[in-house]
Amino acid sequence: MRKKKININTIMPFLILGGMLIIFGIATHGQVFVKQNLLNLFNQSAATIIAGLGMIFVASMGGTDITHGSLLAVAAAFSAMAGQAFGAGGMFPTAILVGALSGLFLGVLNAKFKVPSFMASLSMLIALRAFVNWLLSARVIMVPQSIKFIDGFSFKLPALIVLIIIIGYIFKYTPFGTYLRAIGENENAIKYAGINVDKIKIVAFMISGIMAAIAGIFTIVRMGGSNNTLGNGFEMKVMMAMFIGGIPVQGGMGTKLYKLIVGAPTIILLENGMVLCGAGGGVTQGVRGVVLLAAVYLTMVIYSKFNGTGGSKSGAISKLLKECT
Amino acid sequence: MAEEILKTENLSKSFGATKANKNINITIHSGSVFGLAGENGSGKSTLASIICGIQKRDGGIIYKDGNEYNPANLIEANRLHVSMVVQELGVVGSLPPAINMFLGRTDEFTTGGIVNLNKMEEAANKQLKKWDLGSIPMDCMTEELSIEQRKILELARALSTDPDFLVLDEISQALSHDRREILYRFIKRFTKEGKTILMVTHDLDEMMEICDTIAVLRDGEMIETKPTSEFTINELKRKMIGREISGEYYRSDWKEEYQEEVILEVENLTVPDQLKDISFQLHKGEILGVCGLSDAGIHSLGRALFGMSERRTGKVCVKTTKALLNKPKDVIKAGGAYLSKDRDLDGLMLDASLGSNLAVPSVSDLSGRLGFLNPREVKNLAEEIKDSFEIKATGIEHIVKSLSGGNRQKVNLSRWLVKDLKFIILDCPTRGVDIGVKAYIYNILKKAKKEGIGILLISDELSETIGMSDRIMIMRDRRIAGILSRNTDFTEDKIIEVML
Amino acid sequence: MGVKMRKLKKQMILLGCIGAIFVISNMAVDGRLLTWNNMKIIITHAIFPSFVSWGMMFIFTSGLIDLSIGANILLSANIGAICAMDLGMGYFGLIGMTLISAVILEQLSVNCSVNLKIPSWISGLGMALIFEAILTFYSTIRSKTEGSSNITLVNYREMGSMPYMAIIWIIGFAAAYIIFNRSTLGLNIRAIGGNEGVAKAMGINMKKTMLSGAVVGALFIGMAAIIQESYAGKLASTSGLGSLSTIFKSLATVLLAQSFERVVSMPVGIIFSAVFVTSLFNVLTLIGVPSGTGQEMCLGAIVILCGIISHWRYKGVVK
Structure with a gap:
């Protein structure tokens, strides 16, 4: 009985992706499958997945990091500057440093100062965007030609796979990853197991920041240069990739990497397909909102069904009166 | 015999496949204290909550004062003069006490849509005075009150609906000795007025003392109902678990016995407002019991030893390696562990x-x-x-x-x-656990003791500490009041004498 | 009595601190802060965040952190302006329709969270995207037919000028105070925020209370929309969650007021906080920090700071 439900939970993201492919395949008369568009889909998905590989660390704890859009722009801007100053070699270290610092700041705010992560990261999102505006104004900083190779399919795909393997290893096969998901389930339990929860949280936010910065480099190299609108709305895209893939909002053991990897092309395909169908900016954004709500809702429903085994027979009152001191 | 106030006929309730209540028939007479005894999961809380309208019954009939009684929720039950104090409920800390007392009924104090706070405070004070529950400060937020004051506030809140049938679910657990006296006095007065109390408590001694009639539930079935005078405490226990409690339940020896080697050394451990100047040693293979009244600080001790308390001073160290234990991480590294009192909140996912x-x-x-x-x-x-x-x-x-x-x-x-443990700090390890598992846990502890693990057993249950410990450390007013030895000192009288 | 005195002492200290900050800032900007004219500007600018914050207070206290409020303000203000100008409904259109749309939009957002059991901040983000999209969609059409993408409120703008604004402010404060502290609805909302379990057991209808709270909150938000539309004359559509920055000052205000809840009650705290936060930006402008970049950065920093203060010494689990 329960086994069957796990299956639904597992294959749901694939079903959605498949359905989306069929719908847009028909609606655009096969235009989505044109080679150029497929490459475009891949490039956008790759950036989303890379950023998501970081965000998933925070999401698995039940936290939120929506700095990604602005952080990507800031990291991209700095790395482009570094690229101009020191050549292509300077780009990655600079971006990673920027991402790590931002993550460190956010992590300390959340872990030590107890500011809810969505509030802190929302503030950061706005502040960092303002920072980029100030830094660049209307300026565009070009990246050195020598870095252009990373935009090629033959580099990007292996790079993506390597990143997925590294992150997958950390996330699934280390105590650190276990603790992250355990924090999503019950933070106190981990604290009482003598584990330094604050440290884990901060590291998770740092990884999230670093991956956003790496996504920033791939994006800026693709664009050729950095401007101040880079990455606008990117954080929502990454968030939705996770939710549409079925990663539960509250984090915990149900957080799986493959859900992100399937969810990212799904959301990219959705937006791409709508553009190909000729939908305007307003409509696309509206659909994005509806999909966000629907995805989160469906994940909740499926997840609670799969997890709701029987319920406790004893303490019916305590169940009813939960959350009391 | 007084008249019947509440009667159930074939009351039943299931949660999925589990039958929480099976054809329960009870008759409660007005002016009496009716006790419900049973292990966890025996269905006594379910029964109490059905009576109070918190849960819906599946089948059967309840009569109150001879009429059919079927409250949709607690509020409707209140209107029919049934009220309850629940163990876990609590109060809203960010509202004043008076509002807490009349929460959900603030409309009664409204003129033109505006709530009259003064009138409400007056009514609250009147309620406290009426039942002689002691006074509670009114011009502050409820969170500034002590835990006991809050519990009394909850009792007053239940009484403010003017019940003639009151359900008390594990109320005395949160109360210290003297407040319990207030509670018992109240119960006497309440029943003298012809009103009735349904009492759910784990404390069997308390139940034997207070209740006029005791009903034993087991696995959702009513096993036996009879006047308290016809029960002995052992019979009660036997009825609850359905078998004779074996002699191996607690330790059978009466000797203080452990190895010379000290594992944990604590010197002048102090946490502001929680602990004062605690010093003791825990030996290899020792079970050191810790007990005290509700605000004596026994639970703070566990937290502080584990390094979870802020502004802790003093020294906690492993004797042999001299390793200081300041943070939870240090304790785990040194081969220690700590189980908090609330396993669902602090332990499990x-x-x-x-x-x-x-x-x-x-x-x-x-x-x-x-x-x-x-x-x-x-x-x-x-x-x-x-x-x-x-x-x-x-x-x-x-x-x-x-x-x-x-x-x-x-x-x-x-x-x-x-894990390869050297010592473990247990805070109420058998809290809310049925007798079968309780015995199992005691066996585990005995085995652990034999293996040389030092065990600090913090417990609210005196019988448990007496039954298991080599030494008992008694706390009073956040200090150590005395340490007694299993060899000679383990009588309830002696321990209570040190406690008070 | 002792408790009351202690509270009074705390209030005095708080007031003293605010006063001291003002005096010091005044010196920093060569006395340009505490002039009559400048104070008037500050008050004028503090009225909008005050109303938004009172609205948030009724919604956030019961645990619904709704971020669609910014988009709600933009959309309902534009609907009100269209009714007033294009449809010729005058003040009735401006006030009535803005309030009605604010309530409806807020109900949509809150219902989405309460009924579908989605975390409120996500349902808020989703709804903000949708509300923004509706306005953007309309603006695109309007720019084709009318030439300009946003409606301008040419007439009916008295509510955005002094002294009417100040009068509305005072009335709004009185209403917020009474409903929050002295009405069953307000007390029930606070009970839910303080301890859900108790509130439920005491027969408070959670859903009804939360939704009613959202109605009251939406009325304040609607008033904020009217005031802003009247004051500015035009509220442009945004995309990509740009509407969030509309409510950021209010978010800071609410957080700040929340952290002083033990000292002064929320509705009062919001007035102080709104004036305080507005003054801060006034000082920034006086110093010469450019808006859009420097000031936005400060805004983010201030919300974070307020977040830190309001969660100071908080012991529970924070996600």
Whole structure:
């Protein structure tokens, strides 16, 4: 009985992706499958997945990091500057440093100062965007030609796979990853197991920041240069990739990497397909909102069904009166 | 005989496949105290909450004052003069006490849509005075009150609906000795007025003393109802678990016995407002019991030793290695563990699988080079713990939330005991656990003692500390009031004398 | 009595601190802060965030952190302006329709969270995207037919000028105070925020209370929309969650007021906080920090700071 439900939970993201492919395949008369568009889909998905590989660390704890859009722009801007100053070699270290610092700041705010992560990261999102505006104004900083190779399919795909393997290893096969998901389930339990929860949280936010910065480099190299609108709305895209893939909002053991990897092309395909169908900016954004709500809702429903085994027979009152001191 | 105030006929209730109440027939006479006894999961809380309208019954009839009684919720029950004080409920800390007392009924104090606070405070004070419950400050937020004052406030809140049938679910647990006296005095007065109390308590001594009639529930069935005078406490226990309690329940010896080697040394441990100047030593293979009245600080001691308290001063160290234990991490590193009083909140991941719960404390030990954690090893460990501690579950994929309280505690305890422990701090390890698992846990503790693990057993149950400890450390007013030896001093009288 | 005195002492200290900050800032900007004219500007600018914050207070206290409020303000203000100008409904259109749309939009957002059991901040984000999209969609059409993408409120703008604004402010304060502290609805909302379990057991209808709270909150938000539309004359559509920055000052205000809840009650705290936060930006402008970049950065920093203060010494689990 329960086994069957796990299956639904597992294959749901694939079903959605498949359905989306069929719908847009028909609606655009096969235009989505044109080679150029497929490459475009891949490039956008790759950036989303890379950023998501970081965000998933925070999401698995039940936290939120929506700095990604602005952080990507800031990291991209700095790395482009570094690229101009020191050549292509300077780009990655600079971006990673920027991402790590931002993550460190956010992590300390959340872990030590107890500011809810969505509030802190929302503030950061706005502040960092303002920072980029100030830094660049209307300026565009070009990246050195020598870095252009990373935009090629033959580099990007292996790079993506390597990143997925590294992150997958950390996330699934280390105590650190276990603790992250355990924090999503019950933070106190981990604290009482003598584990330094604050440290884990901060590291998770740092990884999230670093991956956003790496996504920033791939994006800026693709664009050729950095401007101040880079990455606008990117954080929502990454968030939705996770939710549409079925990663539960509250984090915990149900957080799986493959859900992100399937969810990212799904959301990219959705937006791409709508553009190909000729939908305007307003409509696309509206659909994005509806999909966000629907995805989160469906994940909740499926997840609670799969997890709701029987319920406790004893303490019916305590169940009813939960959350009391 | 006084008239019947409440009567149930074939009352039943199920949660899924579980029958929480099976054809319950009880008759309660007005002016009496009716006790409900039973293990956890026996259905007594379900019965109480059906009577108060918090839950719906599946079948059967309830009569109150001869009329059919079927409240849709607690409020409707209140209107029919039934009220209850629940163990876990509590108050809203960010509202003043008076509003807490009349919450949900603030409309009664409204003129033109505006609530009259003065009128409400007056009514609140009147209520307290009426039942002689002592005074509570009114011009502050409720969170500024002490835990006991809040409990009394809850009682007053229940009484403010003018009930003639009051359900008290584990109320005395939160109260200290003197407040309990106030409670008992109140119960006498209340019943003298011809009103009735349904009492649910784990404290069987209290039940024997206060209740006129006791009904024993087991697995949702009513086993026996008769006047208290016809029960002995052993008979009551036997009825509750359905078998004779074996002599092996507690320790059978009466000797203070442990190794010379000191494991844990505590010097002048102080936490502002919680602990004052605590110094003691825990030996290898010793069970050191800690008990005291409700605000004596016994639970703070556990937290402080584990390094969870802020502004802690003094020294906690491992004697042999001189390693200082300042943070939880240090305790774990030194081979220690701590189980907090609230296992669901602080220990378990309720929505996660049994396997993940069992593995959490050990994942860092299992990980190899580059932190590699082999899922197979994790799984094997979980299976091993599940089997060797006889945790009743369908498999390690079983979600912990659907395990019984006793099994959950087994999960919580066993996953630490498989590690190479030197000492363990247990805060009420048998709280809310049925007698079967309780005996099992005591056996585990005896085994651990034999293996040389030092055990600090913090407990609210005096009989438990007496039954298990080599020495008992009694706390009073956040200090150590005395340490008694199993050799000579273990009588309830002697312990209570030190406690008060 | 002792408790009351202690509280009074705390209030005095708080007031003293605010006063001291003002005096010091005044010196920093060569006395340009505490002039009559400048104070008038500050008050004028503090009225909008005050109303938004009172609205948030009724919604956030019961645990619904709704981020669609910014988009709600933009959309309902534009609907009100269209009714007033294009449809010729005058003040009735401006006030009535803005309030009605604010309530409806807020109900949509809150219902989405309460009924579908989605975390409120996500349902808020989703709804903000949708509300923004509706306005953007309309603006695109309008720019084709009318030439300009946003409606301008040419007439009916008295509510955005002094002294009417100040009068509305005072009335709004009185209403917020009474409903929050002295009405069953307000007390029930606070009970839910303080301890859900108790509130439920005491027969408070959670859903009804939360939704009613959202109605009251939406009325304040609607008033804020009217005031802003009247004051500015035009509220442009945004995209990509740009509407969030509309409510950021209010978010800071609410957080700040929340952290002083033990000292002064929320509705009062919001007035102080709104004036305080507005003054801060006034000082920034006086110093010469450019808006859009420097000031936005400060805004983010201030919300974070307020977040830190309001969670100071908080012991529970924070996600």
